[in-house]
Amino acid sequence: MSDQPQHDADSHSGHVQRRSLLKGTAGILAAGMFPAVHAQEKIVLRYLGTAVNQDKAIAEKFMADTGIQIQYVAVTTDDVTKRAVTAPNSFDLIDTEYFSLKKIVPTGNLKGIDTKRIKNADKITTLFTKGEVAGKQVGDQGTAPKKVMYLEGEKSKKFATSPTQFMSLIPTVYNADTLGIRPDLIKRPVTSWAELLNPEFKGKASILNIPSIGIMDAAMVVEAMGIYKYPDKGNMTKKEIDLTIKTLIEAKKAGQFRSLWKDFNESVNLMSSGEVVIQSMWSPAVTAVRSKGIACTFQPLKEGYRAWAAGFGLPTTLSGRKLDGAYEFINWFLDGWAGAYLNRQGYYSAVLETAKAKMEPYEWAYWMEGKPAEKDIKSPSGDLLHKAGGIRDGGSYEQRMGGIACWNALMDENTYMVQKWNEFVAA
Secondary structure (H helix, E strand, O other), X not given: OOHHHHHHHHHHHHHHHHHHHHHHHHHHHHOOOHHHHHHHOOOEEEEEEOHHHOOHHHHHHHHHHHOOEEEEEEOOHHHHHHHHHHOHXXXXXXXXXXXXXXXXXXXXXXXXXXXXXXXXXXXXXXXXXXXXXXXXXXXXXXXXXHHHOEEOOOOOOOEOOOXXXXXXXXXEEEXXXXXXXXXXXXXXXXXXXXXXXXXXXXXXXXXXXXXXXXHHHHHHHHHHOOOOOOOOOOOOOHHHHHHHHHHHHHHHHOOOEEXXXXXXXXXXXXXXXXXXXXXXEOHHHHHHHHOOOOOOEEEOOOOOEEXXXXXXXXXXXXXXXXXXHHXXXXXXXXXXXXXXXXXXXXXXXXXHHHHHHOOOHHHHHHHOOOOOOOOOEXXXXXXXXXXOOOOOOOXXXXXXXXXXXXXXXOOOOHHHHHHHHHHHHHO
């Protein structure tokens, strides 16, 4: 990533500055000046995550509200996990997916987040704390957040089986994904995941090339086609992985896929150009296509959604004022402004009550209640997303998040799965 060399350079200069500071500290202490200098020191929080979750507007608003600076460190999803496992000193806040916790928590590198220090902890959506939406259980195949939400203690390397005072992550953004389609080019209803491999769309379909997520989409297709029913799509056996990849390779050799996309912008470009008419897609990518004035639908499907969720974590090494600053950021994040901002992008926020308070009633009705837009719906940057009268794809929060079939996951056979996925990519 372009941020990487820059960040490393910053780290190096940071070491030099710290060495100079330490040399001068003795004199400062002797003069009794340290408390005043300390008070003026600005807090800078190094925020490790993927670029898609690092929004300049959020960092600027937080800085304006608190004086604390966010320094984004953007790496790939896999590298977020690698850094958490190998270099917990390299960040002050981590924004990672819940499925990566099975790799990170056993290292002891994440500090349990003390819910007594989180003002709105008890208002976090029950989707995370109980696996429920509107009092009903949702699908929990894969790494459902409720399975990894709590730790046994602040320094625990184990997940708790029931709620405790310490959370592994505090939710940032989450959603339930499905296929994106170009209704103007398909011109007929699409109701099943099976359509991704329908020969009618030969050369005009695409699937995302992130193994742990792509394989889940593929499993949704395999089940929808009636080929096989998985006991847990999020934790396949080697035989199940073989079957899934075989299905994909056969489709690829038959010319089904125009491309395999790896990043957000690639998926937007494929859809905008019309090179692809049906593909794995993320909700904000559909929003981005629409903001260009091009018809694009985030298509509800009868088999349900593949859900994902990310959250903030704290490294065990964090202490003192930086730890206080990190808690301040998490509390600020749950206080409504950020939640409303993310809801307007098509994501969902962790504390719905505070986000609602920062949204116009017509916005909330459109984004969260599935009601027709009373006024034009615009993105946070002012782009028109839906004209008055439009309805959000997938309907209300309860319909969308209540329709989850499985969650992004890290399989026990992950190494084997990635190896087989690479065979598909190379086929």
